[in-house]
Amino acid sequence: MKISELSSRTGVSIPTLKFYLREGLLPQGQLSSPNQADYSERHVRRAALIRALRDVAGLSIAKIKTIVDALDHGEELYEVIGRTVDSLGGATIEEFTPAQREAAADIDRFLASLGLPVREDSLARQQIIAAFATVREMLFPGVPAEFLMPYAEAAAQVTAMERAATPGLFDLEPELAIEKATLGLALFEPILAGFRRLSHEQRVHDLLGAPPPE
Secondary structure: HHHHHHHHHHOOOOHHHHHHHHEEEEEEEEEEOOEEEEEOOHHHHHHHHHHHHHHHOOHHHHHHHHHHHHHHHHEEEEHHHHHHHOOOOOOOOOOOOHHHHHHHHHHHHHHHHHHHHHHHHOOHHHHHHOOOOOOHHOOOOOOOOHHHHHHHHHHHHHHHHHHHHHHOOOOHHHHHHHHHHHHHHHHHHHHHHHHHHHHHHHHHHHHHOOOOOO
16 A cells, blocks of 8 residues: 555654654555555554554654564564553653662562562662652651562552453554554553542541532
């Protein structure tokens, strides 16, 4: 297909597709003439993946480039999924504060006891450490990492449910598996947070004897 059909199929404008090509996010098409190239279903899937990463997950072009480079270099699917997970949720913490370094030792021990990954470059780990350090500073001084067990258990239950709902995910083509995994992570995190906030709101109304919120 020509780039105009690729644009029509994906809903991505031609200038944006050309930008993706220049940045190496989309593989180059097969030249049919000096100024013309043909594109395939692979380009349709890749453009859909980029759109999901950009519009739904809110990733920067640089982070998307890291993910598609891993795909293009034939890395194992679990490694690409790991790169994707590490790209979600904000900026990497370059250096911990003293309080965060102190919390990191407890969190790493706790994660290891649960059989969860303890990687220095894991953004999820960094965010847990940063938040827990602030919990200790401002809410519950000296609280042990085991205080977080209910959150870990709830996350494990949600993950098991999500995994059961997507059988065969890792049997799909890598780009489709990445797209589905990314959309699942990006879309269900705010749903989980939203239910937690609404539960707190209802709890406050119950405690204060206020009428239920409309």
